[in-house]
Every structure is written in structure tokens, then in C-alpha cells.
Amino acid sequence: MSVLGRARPVASDAVSTAACTHCGARLAPGQDRFCCTGCAGAHALVAGLGLSAFYGRRDTEAGALRPEAMPPALDLAPFVTLRRDGTRRLELVVSGLACGACIWLVEQALAAEADVLSARASLSARRLAVTWRGDASRANDVAATLGRLGFRVAPWSPACLRATEDAEGRALVRALGLAAFGSMNIMLISVAVWVGGDMGPSLRHGLHWLAALIGLPVVLVAGMPFYVSAWRAIRAGRPSMDLAVSLGVLATAAMSLSETVRNGPYTWFDGATMLLALLLAGRVFDRAARRRARQSMAELLALQEGLVSRVLDDGHMEAVPAEAVAAGDRVLVAAGERLRLDGVAAVETLLDAAATTGESVPRSFAAGQALPAGAVNMGAAFTMAVSAAARDGSLAAMARLLERAEQAKGRFVAIADRASRFYVPVVHAVAALTFLAWWGVLDAPWQGALVNAVCVLLITCPCALALAVPAVQVVAVGALFRRGVLVTSATALERLAGADHVVFDKTGTLTEGRPVLILQGQDPAALRRAASIARASRHPLAQALVRACPGAPIADGVREVPGQGLFQGAARLGSPSFCGLGAAMDGMMLVLRDGDAAPVAFRFADRMREDAAASIASLRELGLTTEVLSGDGEGAVAAAARQAGIDTWESGANPITKQARIAELRDAGRHPLMVGDGINDAAALAAAHVSASPAGATDLAQTASDLVLQRDGLATLPAAIRIARRAQAIARQNIGFSLLYNIVAVPMAVLGLVTPLIAAVVMASSSLVVVLNALRAAKD
Amino acid sequence: MDALIFLIPVSLLLGLVGLAGFLWALRSRQYEDLDGAAARILFDDKPGKETPK
Numbered sequence: 040m041s042v043l044g045r046a047r048p049v050a051s052d053a054v055s056t057a058a059c060t061h062c063g064a065r066l067a068p069g070q071d072r073f074c075c076t077g078c079a080g081a082h083a084l085v086a087g088l089g090l091s092a093f094y095g096r097r098d099t100e101a102g103a104l105r106p107e108a109m110p111p112a113l114d115l116a117p118f119v120t121l122r123r124d125g126t127r128r129l130e131l132v133v134s135g136l137a138c139g140a141c142i143w144l145v146e147q148a149l150a151a152e153a154d155v156l157s158a159r160a161s162l163s164a165r166r167l168a169v170t171w172r173g174d175a176s177r178a179n180d181v182a183a184t185l186g187r188l189g190f191r192v193a194p195w196s197p198a199c200l201r202a203t204e205d206a207e208g209r210a211l212v213r214a215l216g217l218a219a220f221g222s223m224n225i226m227l228i229s230v231a232v233w234v235g236g237d238m239g240p241s242l243r244h245g246l247h248w249l250a251a252l253i254g255l256p257v258v259l260v261a262g263m264p265f266y267v268s269a270w271r272a273i274r275a276g277r278p279s280m281d282l283a284v285s286l287g288v289l290a291t292a293a294m295s296l297s298e299t300v301r302n303g304p305y306t307w308f309d310g311a312t313m314l315l316a317l318l319l320a321g322r323v324f325d326r327a328a329r330r331r332a333r334q335s336m337a338e339l340l341a342l343q344e345g346l347v348s349r350v351l352d353d354g355h356m357e358a359v360p361a362e363a364v365a366a367g368d369r370v371l372v373a374a375g376e377r378l379r380l381d382g383v384a385a386v387e388t389l390l391d392a393a394a395t396t397g398e399s400v401p402r403s404f405a406a407g408q409a410l411p412a413g414a415v416n417m418g419a420a421f422t423m424a425v426s427a428a429a430r431d432g433s434l435a436a437m438a439r440l441l442e443r444a445e446q447a448k449g450r451f452v453a454i455a456d457r458a459s460r461f462y463v464p465v466v467h468a469v470a471a472l473t474f475l476a477w478w479g480v481l482d483a484p485w486q487g488a489l490v491n492a493v494c495v496l497l498i499t500c501p502c503a504l505a506l507a508v509p510a511v512q513v514v515a516v517g518a519l520f521r522r523g524v525l526v527t528s529a530t531a532l533e534r535l536a537g538a539d540h541v542v543f544d545k546t547g548t549l550t551e552g553r554p555v556l557i558l559q560g561q562d563p564a565a566l567r568r569a570a571s572i573a574r575a576s577r578h579p580l581a582q583a584l585v586r587a588c589p590g591a592p593i594a595d596g597v598r599e600v601p602g603q604g605l606f607q608g609a610a611r612l613g614s615p616s617f618c619g620l621g622a623a624m625d626g627m628m629l630v631l632r633d634g635d636a637a638p639v640a641f642r643f644a645d646r647m648r649e650d651a652a653a654s655i656a657s658l659r660e661l662g663l664t665t666e667v668l669s670g671d672g673e674g675a676v677a678a679a680a681r682q683a684g685i686d687t688w689e690s691g692a693n694p695i696t697k698q699a700r701i702a703e704l705r706d707a708g709r710h711p712l713m714v715g716d717g718i719n720d721a722a723a724l725a726a727a728h729v730s731a732s733p734a735g736a737t738d739l740a741q742t743a744s745d746l747v748l749q750r751d752g753l754a755t756l757p758a759a760i761r762i763a764r765r766a767q768a769i770a771r772q773n774i775g776f777s778l779l780y781n782i783v784a785v786p787m788a789v790l791g792l793v794t795p796l797i798a799a800v801v802m803a804s805s806s807l808v809v810v811l812n813a814l815r816a817a818k819d
Numbered sequence: 820m821d822a823l824i825f826l827i828p829v830s831l832l833l834g835l836v837g838l839a840g841f842l843w844a845l846r847s848r849q850y851e852d853l854d855g856a857a858a859r860i861l862f863d864d865k866p867g868k869e870t871p872k
Contacts (some may be wrong), residue, residue, distance in 0.1 A: 096861070138858065139857070139859065140858075142858065142859070143862050160855070162852055162854040162855035162858060163853060164851075209845060212850060213842065213845055216838065216841045216845070220835075220838045220841075223834070224830070224831060228827075
């Protein structure tokens with residue numbers, strides 16, 4: 040996806056419809072150039088560095104670069120490495136790095152700092168490496184600069200992408216380069232042999248040897264990825280496509296060598312190397328598409344990964360990874376922070392446990408009650424005693440449940456593997472029979488019989504078949520990626536195409552899963568006033584208020600009473616009791632009391648996603664049935680199901696019953712697609728035929744899912760199913776087409792009519808047809 | 820036909836030079852960030868301090 044290839048007229052957009060000068064989001068009435076104060080600050084920073092050229096070039100989604108009002112505070116200093124020459128190096132995952140102008144802006148903005156030696160961003164990996172001379176704590180300044188520009192950063196962890204994957208990918212590209220070099224140069228020599236009928240036998244012998252000289256090393260080295268995989272298949276006792284390829288290529292090379300030695304009319308090195316080049320090309324593209332999906336996945340996880348604040352005996356705090364905390368340690372849970380460990384608090388706490396139980400309303404937990412990991416602190420900051428280390432806690436238990444569910448599901452056999460299981464033995468039997476018929480029955484010399492038999496192997500070598508499915512995969516996965524759907528598993532598209540029933544979680548999937556302000560005719564001035572006070576707080580409700588009115592300026596002199604509310608002079612914003620109005624029914628209400636003016640109440644609720652009903656209607660058009668499966672109470676689930684237009688629903692489900700329901704559906708012969716976001720959905724996601732998680736899902740749910748929807752809303756789900764079905768149809772066409780080719784070509788090979796020229800034409804043209812057909816998969 | 824004695828080695832040599840160039844580019848990690856490379860060529864200002872490694 041080159042930047043040139045998808046250039047959108049962003050700059051002109053920014054002028055014609057009123058859009059924020061920095062992030063490009065649509066401006067609300069009354070706003071002049073910027074959608075929020077963060078964007079104004081970012082623009083000033085960019086202009087101050089003399090980098091305004093960025094705005095002429097950027098190609099990012101509207102709103103993607105809006106700086107967060109309260110970037111999460113994370114000390115990056117522990118992630119800095121000291122290098123031998125005394126410089127420091129930090130690697131970061133940068134979210135929002137979406138276009139060439141972004142990497143330019145990031146690199147230039149950091150290079151403008153005097154002590155920064157180098158800054159290099161990678162667009163495909165969203166990865167930034169910065170080196171500088173000086174203190175490790177400068178890392179936080181780097182992150183702050185990027186945060187002010189609107190990029191979110193997280194430390195790059197080795198788990199993001201295993202180093203071996205890089206090495207394997209490079210080995211594959213190297214093999215492709217070698218095979219391409221070999222096939223082109225041998226073709227040069229082969230064409231001379233094919234057309235040079237008047238060529239003397241000694242010259243032909245010389246050219247044969249030359250072809251062998253290039254061909255043998257290329258076949259041996261470039262074919263390595265196939266030989267290794269074929270060897271594994273032999274040891275597993277399962278015939279694979281790679282085994283057929285390896286046998287075909289090696290037999291062709293051996294036969295060509297024997298023809299070279301006895302100076303036969305043709306050698307077949309060109310066919311063998313071309314075959315390798317075509318197959319390797321398919322494999323490289325396949326890998327590129329999957330690597331992109333995996334990297335985006337790693338980026339999501341890196342941004343969610345966080346540290347916990349451990350309280351030391353002397354009262355000081357240190358930030359440590361959750362894995363390092365032992366049972367009995369005390370950790371501080373800030374307001375709005377997600378609990379990463381199970382624990383017990385000495386005070387009453389208010390937690391949003393939507394991710395663990397599916398309840399949509401925050402609930403208070405009495406002092407001493409067990410607090411589940413995964414819940415979000417909606418009240419004041421508190422210290423809790425950790426009751427189990429990460430690997431023994433409830434999250435780990437859920438992960439084990441997920442693992443078992445995956446094992447129980449068994450291995451899905453991809454269509455290409457099913458085809459090769461039938462194809463490979465048949466082809467080898469035909470080749471063997473050809474040899475026996477020519478040598479045993481027709482009394483041909485054994486060399487001639489061998490040539491014909493190997494021709495059968497070469498011409499049936501699943502060139503088109505091996506490209507048929509990966510080419511469609513690459514195109515379809517790329518098309519989905521551009522629509523904001525990450526495909527994390529190799530067989531996900533095939534399974535998605537076969538889904539016939541959709542099971543939705545409620546909280547966070549059908550609904551937004553975070554509090555949203557319900558406007559009840561409040562005075563806009565009061566809303567603006569409340570939002571500007573709320574900017575000082577990290578509390579989820581305050582943040583929801585800020586989201587509802589992003590343009591509000593930051594108020595000065597705000598003091599926070601943790602868990603209760605905010606003061607600014609005579610104005611108070613907080614819980615009803617904080618503003619002197621009596622206790623609230625639940626934790627989903629804020630009141631603004633500005634001096635003597637009448638108090639204004641703001642109610643919040645977990646709102647249905649805007650496109651939920653429309654998406655479910657289009658799923659029904661696609662012939663899928665739907666149901667809701669939630670851990671929330673009966674009333675809330677029934678209401679949400681009715682609103683979304685779903686008739687079947689079940690409430691009060693825990694992770695085990697969710698998984699059981701999926702298993703029941705599978706036993707009934709259905710192919711359920713599970714859509715869920717919570718920790719409590721993870722096992723059901725893993726057990727389902729195919730699974731998806733919406734934007735903002737917990738990391739456990741995302742790991743368990745085959746598809747991750749990155750854009751807000753569910754509208755991409757029906758689109759993904761359409762693309763998957765189309766891709767599947769095209770893959771079937773491609774397989775059918777390559778089989779048809781074989782039905783024509785194999786009898787010719789058996790009869791000994793195939794020359795290297797015909798083999799080359801057949802191979803190249805069938806591959807081309809298959810690849811061109813695959814390109815159609817990108818259409819919605 | 821004598822020309823072949825020169826032409827074939829010459830063509831092979833040129834091909835090998837190309838192959839060596841490809842392997843060098845691969846080794847120096849120029850294929851790591853193809854999307855970025857496509858965008859970088861459009862930056863017309865001096866390449867400040869951002870050097871690889």
C-alpha cells in the first residue's frame with residue numbers, strides 16, 4: 040500500500056468542509072480552526088519546529104491524531120537500553136503512524152532536539168527507534184513530545200514480533216531472489232536450445248551443462264523452504280503440497296542432470312527454477328499479508344500492556360510489570376485504571392466489572408470482598424492487597440480455559456490442504472504408472488520413460504494450486520485490513536465464510552462498553568463549564584463528559600476529592616452526594632453545582648452502538664441467524680436485544696455457560712460466529728467456529744479472536760463476511776481451474792508430447808490466470 | 820558462434836551483479852519497511868539526523 044497509491048485529497052478536504060487543522064476531524068459549530076485545545080497545542084508545536092509541511096502531505100484518518108487530554112502516565116526509563124558507546128536507545132510502538140508524512144513529522148520533531156542522535160520510524164511495523172546521549176529519563180520527554188503531536192506510544196516488547204519471524208521472512212525473500220535470477224538466466228539459455236534446431240550437438244551439450252551449472256545450485260538452495268517443510272510432512276506421515284513440490288522439483292532436476300550427461304534434446308532446469316520462483320512468490324506475499332495483521336495485533340496488545348504501581352514498605356511507589364507482583368504485595372489502583380491482578384481492598388470500592396461479568400452498571404464491592412482482575416476502578420484510588428500472582432489469578436485461569444477450548448476445537452483443515460490430500464497421491468500414482476507403461480509395456484529406453492514420468496510430476500506440480508488460495512488470501516486480507524479488520528489466523532476467512540449463526544455479547548459489543556453522556560436538554564453553557572472542570576480528572580465519567588464536549592478549555596485551579604468530585608472555587612462537579620443532593624442510585628451520574636445556580640445533573644449510560652441494528656439487519660440479509668448471550672441481568676439484555684433487533688437472548692451467562700452454549704450450537708451442526716469483547720467471552724470466542732472482537736476489546740478477547748475489528752462499530756462485520764464469502768468462492772474457482780488445466784495437460788505429459796516450452800507456457804499462464812482472478816477478491 | 824564465448828559470461832556476470840545487489844539490499848534491511856521507503860522518497864528536505872542504526 041504505497042502512499043501514492045491511496046492518496047486522498049486530505050488537504051483540500053481540510054479547507055472545504057470545516058475540519059480541524061491538526062487532526063482533520065469535523066469541526067463543531069462555533070469552533071474556528073481546531074477541534075480541541077490538544078490539537079491547537081499540537082499545531083503550535085509543529086509550526087514552532089518549522090514542520091508545517093506535514094499538513095500538506097499527511098494522509099491519516101480524520102481525528103486519528105487528536106492528542107489525548109490525559110495521556111497515560113507510564114515511566115519509560117526502565118525500557119531504555121544503554122549501548123556500548125554510551126548512547127541510549129529506546130524502541131517504541133507508535134500508534135497513529137499511518138502515512139509517510141507521519142514518519143517524517145515524528146523523525147523531524149525528535150531530531151530537532153539537540154541531544155537526539157537519530158530517530159527512525161518504520162511505517163509497516165509502527166516502530167520507532169530513538170537514540171540519544173544523556174539521561175535515561177529523557178525517554179519520557181520523547182514520549183511527551185509524541186503525545187503532544189497526537190501519537191500514542193508504548194514500549195516495544197520482544198513479544199511484539201518474534202525475531203525469528205524476521206529471519207524466516209528474509210530467508211524466504213532471499214530464496215525468491217535466487218530462484219528468479221536462476222530461472223531468468225536459464226530461460227535465456229533454454230530458448231536458444233528450443234529454437235536452435237541447426238545447433239551442433241557439442242554446442243547443445245555445452246549449453247546443457249551451463250544450464251545445469253546455474254540450475255543445480257539454485258534448485259538446491261532456493262528450494263530449501265519446501266524441502267524442510269516436506270521433511271516435516273513425511274515425519275508427520277501426512278502428504279502435503281510441499282512434499283509434492285519438493286518431489287517434483289528434485290525429480291525434474293535429477294532427470295535434467297541425466298539428460299545433460301547423455302546430451303538429450305532438452306533439459307528441464309528452466310521449468311524447475313521457474314516453478315520454485317512462482318511458488319516462492321506466492322509464499323512471500325502470503326507472509327507479507329499475515330505479518331501485517333500480526334504487527335497490528337502486536338501494536339494493539341503493546342498499547343494495552345501496562346505496569347502496576349507497587350507500594351513499597353517505606354510508602355514509596357514503583358512501577359513494575361504485573362507479572363512481577365507476588366501474592367501479598369500491595370498495589371495502588373488509580374481512578375479509572377484497570378485491575379491487572381486479583382486482590383482485596385480494605386475500603387469499599389466502586390468497580391466496573393463489565394469485562395469480567397458483563398454487567399453494564401458499576402457495582403460497589405465491600406471492604407474485604409474479592410476484586411476480580413479486569414475490572415475498572417470507577418471510584419477513588421485505593422490500595423489493594425494482591426491475592427494471587429498473575430499466573431495463578433483469575434485472568435490466567437481464563438487463559439487456561441481458552442487454551443482447552445482451542446484444543447477441543449481441533450484443527451480446521453484448510454481447503455488447500457484438503458485438496459492436496461487427495462491430489463498428491465493421485466499425481467504420484469499417475470507418474471509411476473506412466474513410467475511403468477513406457478518402460479514395461481512399450482519397451483521404451485528407461486531414460487525416455489523417466490522423462491515422461493517426470494514431465495507428469497512437473498506439469499502437475501501444483502503451481503497454480505499453490506498460488507490459488509494464498510493469492511486470494513493476500514488480496515482479501517489486504518482489503519479487510521484497509522477496512523479496519525485484522526485477520527489474525529490463517530484459516531479465519533474460510534471459517535468466516537462458512538459461519539451461519541452469530542452470537543453476540545452485549546456489554547462492549549452491541550453496546551459501546553463505556554459510559555456515554557445522555558443529553559437531557561441540559562444548557563450547553565453548563566455542559567461546557569462541566570466539561571472544562573472535568574478535564575482535570577481521569578475518572579471515566581469525567582472523561583465521558585469531556586468526550587461529549589471536546590472543545591471545552593481546561594479550567595484552572597481544579598482540586599479533586601478522589602472518588603467524589605472536583606472543586607473549582609465555588610463550583611462543584613461530582614457525585615450527587617458530593618454536591619449535597621443525597622445518594623445516587625448507581626454510579627452513573629454527575630452533578631454540576633456552580634455557586635448558587637440550580638444544580639445540573641448529567642446522566643450516563645452504556646449506549647447501544649449506533650450501527651448495531653443496521654449491522655444485524657445486514658447480517659440477516661446474508662442469511663445468518665443471531666442471538667445475544669450476556670452475563671448482564673435479564674432486563675438489560677432483553678432491552679438491548681430488542682433494540683438491536685435480535686429475538687433470541689440469554690442473560691446471566693458466565694464464561695462456562697457461554698462456552699457450553701457455543702459447544703451446544705456446534706454439536707447441533709451450526710457454525711457459530713462469536714462476537715465478544717470481555718475476559719468472560721474469551722473461552723467462548725476460542726470455542727466458536729470463528730470469532731471476532733470489536734474495537735476496544737480486552738487483550739484476552741483479542742488474542743482469542745480470529746478477527747479484530749479496529750474501527751468503532753459493527754458495520755465492518757457484514758462487510759467482512761461478504762469479502763470472506765467472495766474470497767472463498769474465488770478460491771474454489773481457482774482450485775477448479777487449476778484442476779481443469781491438469782486434466783488437459785496430464786494426458787499430454789503421459790503421452791510424452793510435452794516439451795519444456797509447453798511446460799513453461801502452461802505453468803506461467805495458469806499461474807497468471809489464477810493470480811488475476813484472485814485480484815477480484817478485494818471488491819466488497 | 821564465437822561471440823557466445825563472450826556474451827554468455829557477460830550476461831551471467833551482469834545477472835550475478837544484480838543478484839549480489841539484491842542480496843546486499845536484503846542484508847542491509849532495505850526490505851524491512853517497504854511502506855515507509857515508498858513514502859520517504861517524497862521527502863525533499865535534507866535527511867536531518869535520521870540514519871539507520
